[in-house]
Amino acid sequence: MVQTIPGADRPGTDLIPQRRRLVTAVPGPKSQELMARRTAAVPPGVGTALPVFVERAGGGVLVDVDGNSLIDFGSGIAVTSVGNAAPAVAAAVAEQAARFTHTCFMITPYEGYVEVCERLNRLTPGGFQKRSMLVNSGAEAVENAVKVARAATGRPAVVVFEHGYHGRTLLTMTLTAKYRPYKAGFGPYAPEVYRAPMAYPFRWPGGADRCADEAYDRFVDLVTTQVGADQVACVVVEPIQGEGGFVVPAPGFLRRVADFCAGHGILLVADEVQTGFGRTGDWFASTFEDIEPDLVTTAKGIAGGLPLGGVTGRAELMDAVHVSGLGGTFGGNPVACAAALAAIDMIEGEDLVGRARRIGELALPRLRALAERHPQVADPRGRGAMLAVELVRPDGRTPDPALLADVVRRCAAEGVVVLTAGTYGNVLRLLPPLVIGEDLLADGLDVLDAAVAAALA
């Protein structure tokens, strides 16, 4: 059961045994003490999904302050794809931090930033000439993509989708669909944002078979009758929706949206912040619908846990912004860039894209089997290592967030961290690190099986 972590032969990192092991209740006493300090020092607006304080982490295991080893099926929300504290990333960070930690790329530039942009230009979909810029987060990437789209088209409007999530800043909160917790009390929102239905097969009123056609018709109707196609700078869409519940759009829907955009001078922005960097079993999920977006936003899995985001787009669009119209003090920080280069090397060198596909091949059948056993587990879905099920009432459809909360609590108590998502708060999602060992994956899925059975008993 103890597995090695890919890349662990590199110097500088103590290994953490890749196994689940509980020595106290979860959360343990030290976590509870820290939670009391947290409550006194940090406002509740910054939520805590699991009140377990981490002391160290490696590969697919989190070790808490009480000495418990938990299986990580969340990767810090799709971030530590190369594994937590990946030895190659840790070494690159240490090396860069010892040389210089910051200059501000807009003041005195450095090679790492340029090299990350070169990699983004090469790896993102589309054979055309591209340019990239770097920022600190996914939200900042989406904000900047909209700035570029508006500057390049001279148009104001942005079209997004139901169930979409794009961040927590004023603009990206506005682009995000779900009201609570993301928007409640934080209005007024940014203007010129319009929302179309998403082709969500499991919940489409007319049924999954009619989903792609009907959702496309409603998208075209919204753009042409309510906004005006010639007013739309860009459509922003996640190729697989993340926080909205790992909604895989009905096949053909995104392709038709992309064609409509191309026909009306509307830029297509693929928000690949959650889906990017191998997570779905391809470098970018736009590839599954054969889409070459005009602009792609990235963050999360790009840098092995360091804060970094990017906007990559057609050169003529990115170049449309005037000199110094884009940037920020920390954007493309040299330490984060060093981490990104090490993480990208690892994704390529260890074929972590293939590993994501393998995780899907192993885990999706397990989720399907779970759904066959329990009518309350519905619509196993996702791609690669981005997988989910909906927890529902026995009717097989009505969302059951209380059941999900119970399952998540039982998993945590047995040492497995799983995440929630979904507009109705009833989606259980799995985002394991792509380096996770197959035994660890199987053990975590066994715990999930047992947790569902116990919650329904």
Ligand SMILES: Cc1ncc(COP(=O)(O)O)c(C=O)c1O
């Ligand atoms: C698709 C997508 N876009 C944007 C964001 C925002 O990223 P960040 O939290 O780094 O600002 C997220 C975060 O979950 C996301 O999933």
